[in-house]
Amino acid sequence: MSRVGRVERATKETSVKVEIDLDGTGRADISTGVGFYDHMLNQIARHGGFDLTVHTEGDLEIDAHHTMEDTALALGEAFAQALGDKAGIRRYGDAVIPMDEVLVQAAVDLSGRPYVVHDEPMDLAPYIGPVYPTSMTRHIFESFGFTARITLHVNVLRAARPGQRPDAHHVVEAQFKAVARALREAVAIVGGGIPSTKGAL
Template sequence: MSRTARVERTTAETKVLVEVDLDGTGKGEIGTGVGFYDHMLNQIARHGGFDLTVRTVGDLEIDAHHTMEDTGLALGAAFAEALGDKAGIRRYGSATIPMDEVLVQAAVDLSGRPYVVHDEPALAPYIGPVYPTSMTRHIWESFGYSARLTLHVTVLRAARPGATPDAHHVVEAQFKAVARALREAVSLDARSAGVVPSTKGAL
């Protein structure tokens, strides 16, 4: 069974191509024009075990918002398409990931019901020259809406006591945690092969 998808999204602001293989090897080929965002999407590929191609051309002369939002929407749509009817998947996944002083928890339910809860402390406004840290929540909301999943991302620890959070570490730990939670949720469960994991019979 092939669990792959190709999604193209074109607007007056962006042109996005996303290809995903849920049963890949963690290979990422990412290019959005936002360097730190590329780095984060590579975390999704590597730690999720997904083969992921993302090519986005956006109106970065304005700012990074449209580029990042539309990429998240296309990525979510690709995950939803690749999952199909979700028969035989585990459905739920969670991960608690440390990154030096940072600790992040992510939990996923491939429920068909878009709902995102995101809890992080105040961070420096930018990582690198282009990535606004205010967009991290919006990325998860865009992805969760299009993928039709429930996602909780919580920064349990952001810094040593009295220290200022390192925004790079805080955001990167989130992407790694979500990747690991997704890896578990999309994995096939031999105990329920061919069965949709819901008493409703559909997700």
């Protein structure tokens, strides 16, 4: 059975088209107009093992906020659609990912209950590249988690060598990779029906 979700979302601020195949090979076709965000969504595809297409046109002449938020909302909606009734999935997933000096932990429960906990250093550089505001990372995960209807915890366990300022690129990229690996584990088919004593997720 195919586990594919497709969402088109259009507002006065953005136009977003997302397609995700949970049983893909990590193929990605990503274009949001925000280079570093494209790079992060490619991490979700590659390390999640998902085939992912994202085409977003947004009001970047204002800033990147609407483009990134609406893309995350559409991605979460497509992810939930692809999961279907969640019969046979593992449900829980976790990952601890190193990226040089950075160490990040992510844990996910495909619970049907949107709740996001995000913990990263406060002293990151304000931008990565010319457009990506580092303050948006939390909002991206919150937006995705809300429409995907999942519980997601992301914690930066180590951000830098002692006495040094964190490298924002490494800190954010490690988070996306950890979330991708946790999702990959959680969506795996293991059999046994709905993984809940309630009989529904």
